[in-house]
Amino acid sequence: MTRPPVPVRKLSVWTRLRKDRPLILMTLPGVILLVVFAYVPMLGNIIAWQEYNPVRGFVDSPFVAWDNFVRVFQNPSFALAVKNTLVITAFQLVFYFPVPVGLALLLNSVLSVKVRTFIQSVVYLPHFFSWVIVVTVFQQMFGGAGLVNRVLIDHGMQPFDLMTNPNTFLVLITSQAIWKDAGWGIIIFLAALSTVDPALYEAVAIDGGNGWRRMWHVTLPALRSVVVLLLILRLGDALNVGFEQLILQRAAVGTDVSEVIDTYVYYQGVIAGDWGFATAAGLMKGVVSLLLVLGANKIAHMVGEAGVYQKA
Amino acid sequence: MSTQAAVPGLDAAQAPITLQPNPLQAGAGTPRRMRRNPNRPVYQEPPTFLGTTLRVLVLVLITLAVLFPLWSILVTSFSTNDSVTRSGGMVTLPRGLTLSAYKQILAGGIVTRAALVSVFVTVVGVAISTTVSVLAAWGLSKPTSFGHRPLLFVFLITMFFGAGMIPSYLLVSELGLLDSLWSLILPGCVSAFNVLILRNFFMAIEPAIIEAARIDGAGEWRILTRIVLPLSAAVIAVVALFYGVGYWNAFFNAMLYINDNTKWPLQLVLRSYVLQGVSLPGADPGQIDVREGQVTGLPIKMAVVVLAIIPILVVYPFVQKHFTKGVIFGAVKG
Numbered sequence: 001m002t003r004p005p006v007p008v009r010k011l012s013v014w015t016r017l018r019k020d021r022p023l024i025l026m027t028l029p030g031v032i033l034l035v036v037f038a039y040v041p042m043l044g045n046i047i048a049w050q051e052y053n054p055v056r057g058f059v060d061s062p063f064v065a066w067d068n069f070v071r072v073f074q075n076p077s078f079a080l081a082v083k084n085t086l087v088i089t090a091f092q093l094v095f096y097f098p099v100p101v102g103l104a105l106l107l108n109s110v111l112s113v114k115v116r117t118f119i120q121s122v123v124y125l126p127h128f129f130s131w132v133i134v135v136t137v138f139q140q141m142f143g144g145a146g147l148v149n150r151v152l153i154d155h156g157m158q159p160f161d162l163m164t165n166p167n168t169f170l171v172l173i174t175s176q177a178i179w180k181d182a183g184w185g186i187i188i189f190l191a192a193l194s195t196v197d198p199a200l201y202e203a204v205a206i207d208g209g210n211g212w213r214r215m216w217h218v219t220l221p222a223l224r225s226v227v228v229l230l231l232i233l234r235l236g237d238a239l240n241v242g243f244e245q246l247i248l249q250r251a252a253v254g255t256d257v258s259e260v261i262d263t264y265v266y267y268q269g270v271i272a273g274d275w276g277f278a279t280a281a282g283l284m285k286g287v288v289s290l291l292l293v294l295g296a297n298k299i300a301h302m303v304g305e306a307g308v309y310q311k312a
Numbered sequence: 313m314s315t316q317a318a319v320p321g322l323d324a325a326q327a328p329i330t331l332q333p334n335p336l337q338a339g340a341g342t343p344r345r346m347r348r349n350p351n352r353p354v355y356q357e358p359p360t361f362l363g364t365t366l367r368v369l370v371l372v373l374i375t376l377a378v379l380f381p382l383w384s385i386l387v388t389s390f391s392t393n394d395s396v397t398r399s400g401g402m403v404t405l406p407r408g409l410t411l412s413a414y415k416q417i418l419a420g421g422i423v424t425r426a427a428l429v430s431v432f433v434t435v436v437g438v439a440i441s442t443t444v445s446v447l448a449a450w451g452l453s454k455p456t457s458f459g460h461r462p463l464l465f466v467f468l469i470t471m472f473f474g475a476g477m478i479p480s481y482l483l484v485s486e487l488g489l490l491d492s493l494w495s496l497i498l499p500g501c502v503s504a505f506n507v508l509i510l511r512n513f514f515m516a517i518e519p520a521i522i523e524a525a526r527i528d529g530a531g532e533w534r535i536l537t538r539i540v541l542p543l544s545a546a547v548i549a550v551v552a553l554f555y556g557v558g559y560w561n562a563f564f565n566a567m568l569y570i571n572d573n574t575k576w577p578l579q580l581v582l583r584s585y586v587l588q589g590v591s592l593p594g595a596d597p598g599q600i601d602v603r604e605g606q607v608t609g610l611p612i613k614m615a616v617v618v619l620a621i622i623p624i625l626v627v628y629p630f631v632q633k634h635f636t637k638g639v640i641f642g643a644v645k646g
Contacts, residue, residue, distance in 0.1 A: 004519070013458075016457075016458040017458050019458070020454075020457040020458040020459075022531060022532035022533060023450070023451045023452075023454060023457045023458075023532055024451065024457075024458065024459060024463070025451075026447040026448065026450055026451035026532070026536075027447070027448050027451035027452060027463050028451075029443075029444045029447060029448070030444045030445065030447065030448030030451075030467070030502045030507065031448070031463065031466050031467075033444065033498065033501050033502045034466055034467065034470055034502055034504075035466070036483075036498075037480070037483070037498060037499045037500075037501070038470045038474075038475055039466075039475075040475075040483055041475030041476065041479035041480045041482075041483045042473070042475040042479070043479075044475065044478075044479030044480075044482055044483060045475065045476060045479050047478075047479070047482070054482075054485075103374070106367065106370065106371070107371075109367065110367070110371070111349055111351035111352050112351060113351070115371075119371055119374070119375060121629075121632055122374075122375050122378050122379060123374065123375075123378060124632065124635065125378060125628065126378055128557050128561075128624045128628065129561070129621065129624065130560070130561030130562075130563065130579050130582075130620065131561075131563075132561075132563055132579045132582045132583045132586075132587060132620070133582070133617060133620055133621060135587060136582070136586050136587055136617055137381045137382075137385070139587065140381065140384070140385065140401075140402050140614075141381055141384075141402075145401050146401070146402070147384065147401065147402050147404070150400050150401055150402075179377065179378070183378070187635060198353060201353065201355055201356075202353075202354075202355045204355075205355030205356075206355070210357065211356070211357060243564070244563070244564050247564065247567075248583065248587065251588075262477070265476070265477055265478065266477060266568075269477065269478040269481070270477075270478070270481060270568065275478060275482070278477075278478050279476065279478040279479060282476035282477055282478055283476055285476075286473055286474055286475075286476055289473075289474075290472055290473050293472055294472075
């Protein structure tokens with residue numbers, strides 16, 4: 001919501017500064033924290049062009065031009081990490097993304113407010129659990145010694161360890177993502193649905209449209225811009241695929257399927273100590289992510305949606 | 313659920329809508345099958361038996377998918393060794409309950425210490441993050457103020473470009489914060505997203521109220537504390553919850569910054585002990601062992617899980633009804 005335009009007198013810089021000093025002072029703690037912990041590390045990316053040595057520090061480590069980047073590009077493990085990242089994103093776009101939409105439509109069709117509120121409270125809940133807990137829950141349910149396997153064995157069937165099987169890894173992490181976040185994801189769709197004018201439904205009904213017709217002509221169009229917005233956000237986030245979730249399960253299923261760019265950076269840098277190399281890999285990811293967000297937003301404007309941000 | 317049984321032949325295509333029973337008349341005198349759910353809009357067809365059954369079934373399954381594992385974890389954490397052995401692992405039906413697991417983990421060993429670390433980080437973190445964010449949001453809420461755009465961009469840019477893990481790690485290391493609990497608080501202390509949620513809410517406050525206060529001679533600080541804060545208690549609570557959940561649930565920052573396992577937060581202990589099955593590092597040899605009548609293994613692990621969930625369950629009901637306000641303000645208008 002914007003305020004109505006306030007008539008602005010021309011004031012000198014000094015007067016304005018003095019007048020707005022309290023506001024600037026209030027912003028200052030946040031700005032300082034961001035400068036120290038977000039902007040200084042951005043400059044720290046300079047070690048992507050160095051053969052960084054923690055003992056010698058930023059200043060004395062020798063510069064090696066683009067060597068680190070060349071090494072990253074030539075490294076087959078990095079290529080694998082990129083591939084895994086993109087595969088996971090694509091898989092979840094198809095199998096995760098539609099779930100909250102469907103769930104929201106289903107919940108919206110529940111007439112009783114009490115039942116609806118109860119189910120909402122329940123499905124929002126796992127969003128607030130840590131990944132450690134979510135993975136633990138899945139381990140106890142689907143792991144080698146989990147509940148499901150016990151039932152399988154009791155009925156004379158083959159046990160199946162979902163937690164350590166690389167072939168079903170995509171299914172595993174997507175189910176975990178659905179269990180944790182799909183419920184929370186409906187909140188924004190429910191809000192969009194609640195703004196629909198009931199007169200539209202009545203109009204379709206009077207014109208003889210049944211439930212499916214009303215869904216097609218009223219409900220789904222109401223969700224369109226939210227869906228586009230979330231698709232853009234997802235696209236901009238394509239290289240982020242649940243780092244905490246994956247690093248927890250990397251050892252259990254093996255790096256062939258679970259190594260993504262973020263875990264690769266962590267193991268190459270912090271664990272193996274190849275600082276310049278890992279920074280170069282991470283920096284490339286950051287730059288590509290930035291381009292993806294900007295590009296996705298551009299596309300949104302082109303198809304006539306508001307996008308994530310607008311030119312002011 | 314709807315009290316209405318299917319009414320054969322009465323759907324919108326065949327019968328004019330006006331023929332449906334008037335909700336105001338539908339009451340005691342109406343035959344049961346003609347009574348309609350007052351929540352159902354007049355234009356909507358009465359639910360079919362099949363449709364209702366399917367929907368109820370799916371919703372029950374979804375609810376169970378969330379609640380059943382939690383139930384099983386809770387029951388197992390209260391179970392004796394005997395009942396765990398008899399059920400062959402996770403317990404689903406309570407029998408032979410005991411508080412033993414909780415007594416053991418809260419006896420002052422590594423789990424107790426980790427829980428205290430988590431509480432400290434969460435409480436201090438939420439206090440700092442929320443204060444800084446509220447101040448920044450109010451400071452940024454007047455588009456005509458001096459330096460507004462550059463200051464706003466300082467926040468916005470961090471949403472689009474992150475510095476990366478390695479430089480952040482090296483910075484924390486250079487600052488000498490490795491193995492300090494401040495490394496779990498300060499680096500992620502300000503979330504530009506949360507600042508924007510608050511800012512959007514503040515900007516939607518009726519300007520006349522603010523103007524009135526200003527004419528009465530109130531400065532920015534007084535306006536913020538006396539007018540803005542009381543008006544936005546709900547959204548501030550939601551933002552504080554987001555921060556709190558973030559601090560409580562974080563484990564990777566501790567993996568990165570804290571080597572000394574006596575300073576590990578609960579989530580990291582949970583990861584090593586429950587997920588990876590490592591015996592607790594640094595635990596007294598005699599602390600978690602099998603004594604007469606004590607539980608081992610699974611119940612203790614599940615008790616740690618419950619311990620990690622409890623704070624969330626405690627705060628959740630109070631904040632839950634305000635979620636939509638906070639999230640929608642941030643997501644749609646951000």
